[in-house]
Amino acid sequence: MTYSASGAATTPPMGWNSWNAFSCSVTEDDVRDAADLLVGTGLRDIGYEYLVVDDCWMEAELGEDGQLEPDSEDFPSGIDTLANDVHEKGLKFGIYSSAGDVTCQGYAASLGHERTHAEQFADWGVDYLKYDNCGDHRGRDAISRYAAMGQALAAVDRDIVYSVCEWGQNQPWQWGRNVGAHLWRTTGDIVVRWSTDSDEFGLGIVDIIDQMNDPDIAYQNGPGGWNDPDMLQVGNGPESGQAQHEVADIDRELTAAEERTHFSFWCLFSAPLMAGNDLAEMDDATREILTNEAAIAVNQDPLGIQGTRDGAVENKEVWSKRLAGGECAVILFNRGERTAEIATTVETVDVPVDAERYSVSDVWSGDEWTTSGSITATVGTHDVAMFRVSPE
Numbered sequence: 001m002t003y004s005a006s007g008a009a010t011t012p013p014m015g016w017n018s019w020n021a022f023s024c025s026v027t028e029d030d031v032r033d034a035a036d037l038l039v040g041t042g043l044r045d046i047g048y049e050y051l052v053v054d055d056c057w058m059e060a061e062l063g064e065d066g067q068l069e070p071d072s073e074d075f076p077s078g079i080d081t082l083a084n085d086v087h088e089k090g091l092k093f094g095i096y097s098s099a100g101d102v103t104c105q106g107y108a109a110s111l112g113h114e115r116t117h118a119e120q121f122a123d124w125g126v127d128y129l130k131y132d133n134c135g136d137h138r139g140r141d142a143i144s145r146y147a148a149m150g151q152a153l154a155a156v157d158r159d160i161v162y163s164v165c166e167w168g169q170n171q172p173w174q175w176g177r178n179v180g181a182h183l184w185r186t187t188g189d190i191v192v193r194w195s196t197d198s199d200e201f202g203l204g205i206v207d208i209i210d211q212m213n214d215p216d217i218a219y220q221n222g223p224g225g226w227n228d229p230d231m232l233q234v235g236n237g238p239e240s241g242q243a244q245h246e247v248a249d250i251d252r253e254l255t256a257a258e259e260r261t262h263f264s265f266w267c268l269f270s271a272p273l274m275a276g277n278d279l280a281e282m283d284d285a286t287r288e289i290l291t292n293e294a295a296i297a298v299n300q301d302p303l304g305i306q307g308t309r310d311g312a313v314e315n316k317e318v319w320s321k322r323l324a325g326g327e328c329a330v331i332l333f334n335r336g337e338r339t340a341e342i343a344t345t346v347e348t349v350d351v352p353v354d355a356e357r358y359s360v361s362d363v364w365s366g367d368e369w370t371t372s373g374s375i376t377a378t379v380g381t382h383d384v385a386m387f388r389v390s391p392e
């Protein structure tokens with residue numbers, strides 16, 4: 001099979017996706033507003049470059065020649081015009097389909113029509129395809145269905161980032177690169193919760209963090225091929241008009257500390273950073289998390305390593321990620337319900353041990369200090385301390 005050599009996604013893709021905030025009610029005006037807001041809020045300039053329209057942009061049936069047709073009421077201008085408008089804002093444009101006969105919301109999808117649809121995407125100026133797993137699969141396995149679209153995208157004359165959304169059901173980290181994918185969902189749908197019970201829809205933040213810390217998954221991550229623990233829920237707390245949860249009918253509850261933990265781990269994991277909040281409602285606290293340059297620098301580190309857990313004592317956990325140039329990112333994570341002191345040393349985390357001193361900078365407070373080896377912090381419940389550690 002093809003390995004995408006286009007040089008796309010050499011660092012984790014960053015952008016914004018319509019699903020978490022707008023769900024199935026998204027319109028082309030929402031997309032244009034999001035483009036303006038990505039520019040106006042500074043998110044574009046800090047790296048959030050892909051604007052992706054998720055499910056429900058298309059008609060329920062394919063056209064006469066098997067082509068996808070934009071919903072005539074919600075997307076009347078056509079996708080080429082909309083993509084052009086988004087490009088004019090200095091952004092890239094992404095779209096959605098499914099490797100089945102319909103999408104998750106029952107609209108027309110791409111199984112059996114991959115060539116036609118890939119050509120449509122290229123003609124429209126699409127830069128990114130999120131390819132879901134809903135609909136009837138007509139007896140075909142995941143690798144065959146995702147390879148068909150990967151081959152179709154490789155055959156068109158346009159670089160299109162290929163985002164496989166198969167929910168981790170068939171270990172896509174093992175075959176994602178081989179079908180031409182640049183990223184693949186490792187896990188089920190994220191919801192605005194710390195954790196969920198098995199009988200509830202979706203996964204909470206800590207559920208996903210735990211599923212990602214599997215060596216079979218973690219060691220597959222790297223430039224051009226990313227494990228995707230799903231889009232960000234930062235800024236989608238109980239006060240927001242978050243549409244996905246109205247569809248799923250579940251409560252939303254994430255504290256400020258839990259949102260910070262969510263973003264910190266997605267950066268430590270080298271995960272794609274796809275914001276999912278309503279940008280028109282974004283408050284300062286959300287903006288400060290999404291635009292934290294020190295955290296984003298950890299996320300975008302050129303080595304593209306997925307950080308892993310180095311150790312845990314009861315609810316106190318130490319995680320780290322090797323960075324380029326012998327540096328390292330460290331998370332001290334308090335999983336418990338009470339504030340705790342968490343301590344580690346340079347021998348535990350992923351940094352060369354032969355330096356006499358290390359400089360430490362706090363990703364969230366900006367404080368800096370030096371140490372000969374120990375790294376400690378007082379960490380609130382469900383919160384993190386996150387550091388960049390550099391041998392001097």
Ligand code: GLA
Nearest residue numbers: 019054055104105132165189
């Ligand atoms: C699935 C995907 C979500 C979203 C919805 C849209 O649940 O996992 O990310 O795209 O479909 O219907």
